[in-house]
Amino acid sequence: MSTKAAYIYHHTMADVILGPGHPMQPARLAITHELLSASGILDQLLCVEPQPATKAQLQALHDKDYVDFLFRAASPIADKDQKCVYLCMEALFMFPDLYKYYALCAGGTLTAARLLIRGEAKIAINWGGGLHHGKKDWAHGFCFVNDIVLGIIELLKFYDRVLYIDIDVHHGDGVEAAFNNTDRVFTISFHQFGNEFFPRTGRLEDCGEEEGQGFAVNVPLKPGIADEAYRNMFTPIMERVMAVFNPNAVVLQCGTDSIANDRLGSLNLSAKGHAECVAFICNFKLPTMILGGGGYTVQNVARLWFLKTAVATGLDGQLTEKLPANKYYNFFGTGKLNVPSDATVKDQNTAEELELIRSKILARYDSGTG
Ligand code: V1P
Ligand code: CA
Ligand code: ZN
Incomplete structure (x- = not known):
């Protein structure tokens, strides 16, 4: 019997x-959930309601004082000086x-990590994660x-890489x-970079330190990149990383703020x-955790997380070009599933620039070591 893919969802999160x-609108979680339910895909998944992480679990990464502060942060008696220290702009x-x-x-x-470790799912999806x-x-x-660092720390109790x-x-x-100095976690980020774009880090040259040197990759991109050019970066780089690092498990952060x-x-x-x-990543058939993240045009986030759930779980054959009838139908504007690239947007990356980034990254792994 094949294991079902796990889908982790807590309805109270979407009301926040x-x-x-x-x-950032958590309502996107409920809208994604509605599409999954309306299409019948939800019934084919192992749906799991998570428990909140305990203070002790949060402390696998976060300092105790910070966790204690978060616990009381929203209360009117929370210390104003601490707010400045711990929260900066987020206050x-x-x-x-x-x-x-x-x-x-x-x-x-953490629930997703445990389902993978226990072999109860080969794919575990938490659209509420990815922070x-x-x-x-x-x-x-x-x-x-x-949550991602916490999930990876959990996976490292069982998986080597x-x-x-x-x-x-x-x-x-x-x-x-969090993992810059270790060779047990390979991190790779594709992102918009330049002109002070948040968070202003992630230069091509940044590739890990000490034991972790060569175990981080950054792919900085300029505005306007569309499918073909992105694919021509993603596919060869990921093929090489998979071959060189040979991971036992994968965590894929799927912020949808990269789409048009x-x-x-x-x-x-x-x-x-x-x-x-x-x-492409799920095709490697490794235990894979799929997480949310950014995504700020809510209808499009729901479209894409719905589509990705189907793709990751091998149920995309059940999709059509149209959204299923659902209670947010009017909110979607069009009934189409896809969000196309915007034909009026110019790609500011030249082919030469992209080729240089790709070849510099691939060249680091030419000898076959990380
Ligand atoms: O730009 C900043 C701060 C303000 N500057 C001094 C630095 N913050 C960004 C934060 C973006 C967070 C993205 C999260 C994720 O990667 C994962 C969940 O997607 C920011 C921006 C911006 N355009 O970069 N905050 C806001 N916009 C913002 C706009 C309106 C109201 C509140 C915040
Ligand atoms: Ca990224
Ligand atoms: Zn983002």
């Missing part, structure tokens, strides 16, 4: 509002259920915890930093083009 005008966005919300993000990813900027003692870029791939438009700085017409990102992939990356 991070702040007035905040671009602007406090909401009553902050701790509960982020503990569930982390709990979902790649979180640091051990401060919040960054909407990420008050770093874990590959982390980040296709969010932003650099996966928190995950890279995102509110924060300026890349120009289609939904199908981004989902192809997921198909």
Whole structure:
């Protein structure tokens, strides 16, 4: 009997509002869920409701004082000086259920890790996770915890080598930093870079330190890259990384802010083009955790996470070009599943620049060692 893919979802997360005008809208989780339910795909998945991560579990990465602070951060008696130290810009966005919300993000990813470790699923999806900027003692870029680092620490109890791939438009700085000095986790991030684009890190030259030298890759891109050019970077680089690192498990952060017409990102992939990356990675048939992340045009996030769930679980043969009838139908504007690239957007990456980035990265692994 083949194992079902696991889908981790807690309905209370989708009701949270991070702040007035905040671009990150957890409602995208409920809309994705509705598409999965309306299409009948949900019934074919192992649906798991996560428990919130405990304080002890959060402390596998985060400092105890920071976790204690988060626990009381949204309360009116929270210390204002501590807010400045731990939250920086993020202090602007406090909401009553902050701790509960982020503990569930982390709990979902820890659940995904355990399902993979126990062999109860070969693919485990947590669209509520993917908070790649979180640091051990401060919040960054909407990420008050770093569920990904916690999930990878859990996987490392069982797997020797874990590959982390980040296709969010932003650099996966928190995950890279946490594993920068180890050869047991290989991190690779494809991201928009330049002109002070957040978080301004992730240079081509940054490739890990000490034991971890050669175990981090950064693929900096300029605005406007579309499917073909992105594929021509992603496929050969990932093939080489897979061959050289030979991971036992994979964690794929699937922020959808790399697709056309995102509110924060300026890349120009289609939904199908981004989902192809997921198909490519799942084809290696390794235990794979699939996480959310960014994505700020809510209808398109739901389209893409729905499509990616189907692709990752091998159920995409059941999709049509149209969205299934669903309760948010009017909100979608068009009934189409795909989000096409915007034909009016110019790719600011030249073919020569991309070739140089690709060849510099591949050349590091020519001898076959990491
Ligand atoms: O740009 C910044 C801060 C403000 N500058 C001084 C630095 N923050 C960004 C944060 C983006 C976070 C992305 C998270 C993820 O990678 C993973 C979940 O997708 C930012 C931006 C921006 N355009 O980069 N914050 C906001 N926009 C923002 C806009 C409106 C209201 C609140 C925040
Ligand atoms: Ca990225
Ligand atoms: Zn992002």
